Amino acid sequence: MIKDITLGQYLPGKSVIHKLDPRTKLLMTVCFMVVLFILNSILSLFLSMIIVLICYRVANISYKYAFKGIKPVLYIVLFTVVLNVFFTGGEPLLTWKFITISKEGVNAAILVSLRVLTLITSASIMTYTTTPIMLTDAIEKLFNPLKKIKVPVHEMAMMMTIALRFIPTLIDETDKIMKAQAARGADIGTGNLLQRAKSFIPILVPLFISSFKRADDLAIAMESRCYRGGEGRTSMRILKFTIKDFRAFCVFILFAVILFLIQIFI
Amino acid sequence: MKTINPLIETNDVSYIYQNNQHPKKAVDKITLSIKQGEYIAMLGRNGSGKSTLARLLNALLIPSEGEVLVLSKSADNEEDLWFIRKRIGMIFQNPDNQIIGTTVEEDIAFGPENLGVKQQEIKNRVTKALTDVGILDLRERAPHMLSGGQKQKVGIAAVLAMHPMCIIMDESTSMLDPLGREELLQVVSELNRKDNITIINITHHMEEATLANRVIIINDGKIIEDGTPNDVFTDVKKITQIGLDVPQVTLLLYKLQQAGYLDKVDAITVEQAYERIVKILE
Numbered sequence: 316m317i318k319d320i321t322l323g324q325y326l327p328g329k330s331v332i333h334k335l336d337p338r339t340k341l342l343m344t345v346c347f348m349v350v351l352f353i354l355n356s357i358l359s360l361f362l363s364m365i366i367v368l369i370c371y372r373v374a375n376i377s378y379k380y381a382f383k384g385i386k387p388v389l390y391i392v393l394f395t396v397v398l399n400v401f402f403t404g405g406e407p408l409l410t411w412k413f414i415t416i417s418k419e420g421v422n423a424a425i426l427v428s429l430r431v432l433t434l435i436t437s438a439s440i441m442t443y444t445t446t447p448i449m450l451t452d453a454i455e456k457l458f459n460p461l462k463k464i465k466v467p468v469h470e471m472a473m474m475m476t477i478a479l480r481f482i483p484t485l486i487d488e489t490d491k492i493m494k495a496q497a498a499r500g501a502d503i504g505t506g507n508l509l510q511r512a513k514s515f516i517p518i519l520v521p522l523f524i525s526s527f528k529r530a531d532d533l534a535i536a537m538e539s540r541c542y543r544g545g546e547g548r549t550s551m552r553i554l555k556f557t558i559k560d561f562r563a564f565c566v567f568i569l570f571a572v573i574l575f576l577i578q579i580f581i
Numbered sequence: 582m583k584t585i586n587p588l589i590e591t592n593d594v595s596y597i598y599q600n601n602q603h604p605k606k607a608v609d610k611i612t613l614s615i616k617q618g619e620y621i622a623m624l625g626r627n628g629s630g631k632s633t634l635a636r637l638l639n640a641l642l643i644p645s646e647g648e649v650l651v652l653s654k655s656a657d658n659e660e661d662l663w664f665i666r667k668r669i670g671m672i673f674q675n676p677d678n679q680i681i682g683t684t685v686e687e688d689i690a691f692g693p694e695n696l697g698v699k700q701q702e703i704k705n706r707v708t709k710a711l712t713d714v715g716i717l718d719l720r721e722r723a724p725h726m727l728s729g730g731q732k733q734k735v736g737i738a739a740v741l742a743m744h745p746m747c748i749i750m751d752e753s754t755s756m757l758d759p760l761g762r763e764e765l766l767q768v769v770s771e772l773n774r775k776d777n778i779t780i781i782n783i784t785h786h787m788e789e790a791t792l793a794n795r796v797i798i799i800n801d802g803k804i805i806e807d808g809t810p811n812d813v814f815t816d817v818k819k820i821t822q823i824g825l826d827v828p829q830v831t832l833l834l835y836k837l838q839q840a841g842y843l844d845k846v847d848a849i850t851v852e853q854a855y856e857r858i859v860k861i862l863e
Contacts, residue, residue: 448683480683483725532678539641539671540681540739541663541695551690551703 324384326443331559332374333444337453339560343567344441350571351430351437356578357422360429363574367437374444381436381443388435392428399424447479449552456554469545477533485526492521586653588746588779589615589638589669594647595802596633607633609802610647617746618777620770622790622810625799626824631783634799635749638781639669652746667696670740674752676732680724685716685735688724692743703742710738713776714768730761737768747779748772754784766792787814787828791849798825815846830854837861 327333332340347363354360371381405419442450455472462468493503496517503514596608607630615621625631636642637649640656648655651665673679682688689710693703711717714734724732733753740748750769754762766789772778782789790796796813798806800823806813814820814827817835821827827835827849834846834854842861848854 446683448687476683477681480681480724483723484677487725529675529678532673532675533681535641536671536673536679537681537691539639539666540692540743541666542691543663543695547697549694549697549700549703551687551694551700551707553700 324442325446326376326380328375328444330374330444331563332370332440334559335444335563336554336556336560337445337449338457338554339556339563340441340445341450341453341457343563344438346567346571347437348434350574351434354430354574354578355426356581357425357429358581359574359578360426360433362577363570364429364433364436366570367433367440370440371436374440376440376443381439384439385432385435388431392431395427395431396424399427448476451475451479452550452552452554469548473545481529484529485522488525489518489522492518587614588617588652589613590650590653591637592647592650594634594637594644594649596630596637596642597645598633607802608637608644611799611802611804613797613804613807615747615779615781617779618773619795620773620780620793621782621795621797622793623781623783623797623799624785624787624790624825629799630802631799632751633802635671635751635781635783638749639671640665641671667743668746669749670743670745670747671749671751672733672736672740672753674755676729676736676753676756677724679736680732680739683723684720685711685722685724685727685738686720688735689739689742692739696743706742706744710742713741713772714738728761729757730764733757733761733765734768737765737772741772745778747781749781749783751783752785753782754786754789762786762789787826790814791828798823810849811847814849817846834858 351360351363354363368378371378400416400420401414403417403420403423405417407415408418408421409416445453451472454475455468458466458468458471497503501514501517503518504511506514591611591613593610593612594608595606595610598605598607609630611634623631623635633642637644638651640649640651640662643656651669654661654664656662656665680688681691686707689707690703693706698706707720708717711720714737716731716734716738719727719731719735724735727735736753737748748769754765757765766782769780769782770792773780780793782793784790791810791814793810796806796808796810797804798813798820805823806816806819814831817827817831826832830851831846831849831854834843834848834857837843837858838846843857848857
């Protein structure tokens with residue numbers, strides 16, 4: 316059940332996008348998000364969607380797989396579309412009894428859904444092509460200057476690494492606990508929303524307790540292997556910007572400029 | 582790495598857990614000397630203090646009384662603490678809870694990274710450690726895709742990459758299936774024989790203890806037996822008295838002795854026992 320989540324999973328590959336420095340991908344994703352929020356013409360948002368879809372092609376990720384990933388988000392998109400269509404005032408396009416659909420409403424609905432979908436697909440292309448550990452490395456390196464103002468950058472990156480490391484382990488454990496509780500007659504996932512939420516307590520409590528135990532064990536194991544924080548620590552992986560990253564940046568800026576020009580002049 | 586001084590020395594070492602109002606003395610005045618290259622099995626019931634002793638040996642715990650010396654250094658100051666932890670590696674019971682990296686390679690690099698080893702040297706060490714343990718093919722795997730035995734091998738490789746002089750296994754075989762256990766013990770024996778690394782195996786399995794060349798039995802925080810497996814286990818009465826088992830074949834010979842077929846119990850492996858019994862039959 317939990318294993319079916321495809322959003323944010325790494326897909327190994329050898330494409331240009333896979334080979335880019337994780338810092339490049341992270342920076343570009345963040346910049347792209349900003350661009351998406353600034354853009355507000357349907358045409359340029361539509362074009363940015365096309366660009367993202369081309370990126371999927373380049374990264375050799377099947378559209379089918381990508382679609383599976385955004386499926387849960389579609390409901391949210393649908394919800395906002397409904398809200399926007401029915402509750403935006405303006406020039407009426409269609410009126411039926413007390414329901415009015417305005418031109419502005421349709422426009423806003425299209426804008427929002429395009430924006431959200433592009434946001435998610437562009438962010439997931441980063442996670443599809445970058446291993447979580449590379450991403451953590453990138454975050455640590457990018458935020459490194461913040462160490463000067465006493466932000467515990469290394470510690471945060473280490474926590475992220477450990478969280479990533481333990482996700483599959485905890486999923487397995489949740490599965491085991493669910494089965495164990497079901498064997499004792501626990502009724503999980505039936506009834507109304509409140510009942511269902513309540514039925515998760517017998518799963519969460521043991522999961523929490525064992526997680527604390529794990530954390531304790533892990534801390535001792537780390538200490539016995541001479542871990543003493545980020546001070547004086549070296550790394551096996553060293554990130555390097557290459558000419559590829561420079562090119563990717565140029566292409567990105569070019570597209571961004573084109574999108575803005577389209578918005579202004581068309 | 583031959584040293585004249587013992588690798589680990591403890592002098593009257595005690596450890597008291599300050600639990601609420603009931604302090605518990607887990608280790609009680611233990612004096613012990615361990616030489617480089619020894620293969621030691623440490624036995625004792627649950628709560629006998631054997632795990633506590635192990636943690637005292639690599640400075641995870643600091644003794645309440647007495648001192649622990651590793652190569653004549655005690656963990657009094659920060660510098661010596663890391664000196665000790667680097668040389669005395671430890672592998673724990675639950676294989677899942679000691680893997681820090683998201684891939685095998687990452688995990689093995691964790692130790693050398695902490696020591697501040699240069700990048701290229703880390704890569705060399707990782708490859709060497711994986712080869713020594715025989716899991717070079719698992720290099721890129723994620724830890725949750727490994728079996729229990731493989732995870733513990735990763736644990737050993739991770740310690741090896743720090744170039745230790747001693748490896749302590751704190752009930753590391755207890756969560757493994759028989760095959761995984763056998764493979765792990767084989768790897769450890771090999772390291773002991775080839776690289777002269779001291780092994781301290783804390784275990785409940787008597788059969789494992791027969792592989793060692795020295796057996797230490799701990800009860801109520803005290804050492805009550807210390808000798809070769811043959812000497813220790815053949816004292817069947819004493820061992821069963823404190824609630825431990827002897828290897829099955831030794832028990833068999835003990836029964837035979839009591840029935841009057843043998844005059845002394847002196848076998849701990851199946852082969853030895855076989856010889857003795859064949860002799861009786863003849």
